[in-house]
Each structure stands twice: as structure tokens, then as C-alpha cells.
Amino acid sequence: MTTRKENSTYTRNEQCIVNCDLTYAVQKIEGRWKLLLLYKLSKNKLRFNELKKEFSYMSERMLSLQLKTMEKDGLIKRTVYAEIPPRVEYEITEVAKELLPILDQLSSWGSKQRKAV
Amino acid sequence: MTTRKENSTYTRNEQCIVNCDLTYAVQKIEGRWKLLLLYKLSKNKLRFNELKKEFSYMSERMLSLQLKTMEKDGLIKRTVYAEIPPRVEYEITEVAKELLPILDQLSSWGSKQRKAV
DNA sequence: GTCATTACTTACAAATTTGTTCGTGCCTAA
DNA sequence: TTAGGCACGAACAAATTTGTAAGTAATGAC
Numbered sequence: 001m002t003t004r005k006e007n008s009t010y011t012r013n014e015q016c017i018v019n020c021d022l023t024y025a026v027q028k029i030e031g032r033w034k035l036l037l038l039y040k041l042s043k044n045k046l047r048f049n050e051l052k053k054e055f056s057y058m059s060e061r062m063l064s065l066q067l068k069t070m071e072k073d074g075l076i077k078r079t080v081y082a083e084i085p086p087r088v089e090y091e092i093t094e095v096a097k098e099l100l101p102i103l104d105q106l107s108s109w110g111s112k113q114r115k116a117v
Numbered sequence: 118m119t120t121r122k123e124n125s126t127y128t129r130n131e132q133c134i135v136n137c138d139l140t141y142a143v144q145k146i147e148g149r150w151k152l153l154l155l156y157k158l159s160k161n162k163l164r165f166n167e168l169k170k171e172f173s174y175m176s177e178r179m180l181s182l183q184l185k186t187m188e189k190d191g192l193i194k195r196t197v198y199a200e201i202p203p204r205v206e207y208e209i210t211e212v213a214k215e216l217l218p219i220l221d222q223l224s225s226w227g228s229k230q231r232k233a234v
Numbered sequence: 235g236t237c238a239t240t241a242c243t244t245a246c247a248a249a250t251t252t253g254t255t256c257g258t259g260c261c262t263a264a
Numbered sequence: 265t266t267a268g269g270c271a272c273g274a275a276c277a278a279a280t281t282t283g284t285a286a287g288t289a290a291t292g293a294c
């Protein structure tokens with residue numbers, strides 16, 4: 001999200017799990033708002049302000065940061081139209097689409113699990 | 118993991134996503150070492166010290182904390198034997214077992230995705 | 235009586251994540 | 265000429281997560 005110190009103990013310890021594909025995958029969807037964004041964008045292509053209105057309880061800064069990492073991670077695509085006022089559209093990528101059925105399963109597991117605990 | 122302040126802005130904003138089953142589910146598997154532990158325990162029932170040796174790069178404190186939350190979340194079962202020196206065994210629960218195939222899919226997605234980016 | 239073993243716990247520090255508030259550059263409508 | 269919309273960015277503060285190092289209680293072996 002923000003830049004990381006390269007040689008912190010935190011980062012060094014992270015190296016120990018770097019070869020785990022599962023942990024890698026989960027890191028892509030971790031973060032408080034990422035899944036909500038992904039889910040929303042899986043239905044429609046949306047502009048920044050539309051997302052902002054949709055998730056009014058989420059700060060603009062977080063929206064911006066999460067979108068940026070998701071773009072870097074190849075989950076969403078960002079398209080800028082050279083207009084005034086500016087228009088930027090966000091949409092889900094093919095890779096991320098492959099994630100959706102898995103997330104559905106996770107979601108039902110969550111629902112079931114929540115009732116149980 | 119550690120105790121939380123009840124009325125922080127952080128916690129208040131978390132309320133906004135509390136009804137999302139998917140986010141709920143992901144929160145159960147978030148955390149740097151949780152997935153590794155879960156995966157390991159899915160193969161064998163193990164004692165605290167065995168886990169400690171297995172994950173030697175992980176601090177005892179983290180091991181203890183993660184196991185504790187996973188137990189609270191119903192992912193693992195903790196059994197104490199009244200012996201000296203003490204013996205405590207950790208094993209995966211049925212609920213968590215249902216998670217495993219989903220995690221497998223996530224893992225292959227991660228593997229594929231990692232190569233692509 | 236000292237020491238090792240087991241499964242933790244505590245105190246403290248470092249690192250990261252999230253939140254709040256303000257500001258920017260461009261143009262259009264009033 | 266002033267105000268407002270758009271898509272952010274920057275500075276700073278609060279909260280949480282992770283890491284390090286040391287300590288605890290009970291008992292059996294020596």
C-alpha cells in the first residue's frame with residue numbers, strides 16, 4: 001500500500017513465506033476494502049466518483065490506494081480518457097474474473113461458518 | 118490478534134463491511150502465518166513444540182497468537198493433556214477441512230497469476 | 235538443589251495499515 | 265469572477281500487526 005522498508009525484520013520474515021502460492025494469492029485480496037471493490041467492479045465498469053459514491057463510508061485515500069495496488073497486481077484495469085473534466089474508468093481483468101467463482105465458494109463458507117460460531 | 122479498542126475510527130469503519138460474508142471469510146485466513154499453520158495441521162495433529170520446530174523462522178509469540186485466534190475462529194482444536202511436562206495438541210476442525218479444497222483453488226490461481234505478473 | 239523440558243506469557247519496540255483533512259489543476263456553468 | 269466537479273496527492277495522526285527478548289510454573293532427572 002505504502003512503500004516498504006526493504007530490510008526491516010518484518011520484511012525479512014516475510015521472505016520465509018514468499019514461495020507459498022496460497023499466501024501469495026491471499027495477499028492479493030487482503031485489505032479491508034479490496035474485495036468489495038472487486039465484487040462491485042465485477043458487475044460494472046465504474047468511474048472513480050461512482051465508486052466513491054457507492055462506498056461512501058470509505059475514505060477517498062483508501063479508495064485510491066486500493067485501486068492502485070489492485071491495478072499493480074493485475075486485478076483491475078484503469079483507463080484514462082483525455083477529457084475535461086477527467087474521466088477514469090476501472091474494470092475487472094480476466095485474471096480477476098477467474099478468481100470470482102473461488103471467492104463465491106469462500107463466501108458461502110464464510111456464511112456457513114459465521115452461523116456456526 | 119491483540120485486543121482492540123472498541124470505538125476507534127478504525128473499528129467503526131469496520132462495521133460497514135461486517136455483513137459481507139466474503140470479507141468475513143478472508144479475515145479468518147488473513148495473517149502472515151495462519152495459512153501455513155492450517156496447511157501443516159491438515160496433514161498431522163501436532164504439538165506446540167513440533168510446530169515451533171517446523172516453523173523455526175516464526176517467533177513463539179506469533180505461533181501462540183495465531184493458534185489462539187484460529188482456535189477462537191473454530192479452525193483448529195486444542196487438546197490439553199494433564200501431564201508434566203505439559204502436552205498440547207493441535208488439530209484441524211471439520212469446518213476448516215471444508216476450506217481446504219477452496220484454498221487449493223486459490224493456490225493454483227496464485228501460482229498462475231504469479232507467473233503472469 | 236540445580237537444571238532441563240513444555241507451552242506458553244509479558245513488556246516493549248518496530249513496521250505497516252488505515253483514517254482525516256486539506257490542496258491541486260483544469261475547465262464549465264452561473 | 266466565483267463556484268463547483270473530477271481524480272486524485274500530500275501531510276500527518278491513529279490504530280493495528282508483527283517482532284525481539286526475557287520470564288513463568290510445574291515436575292522429574294541428575
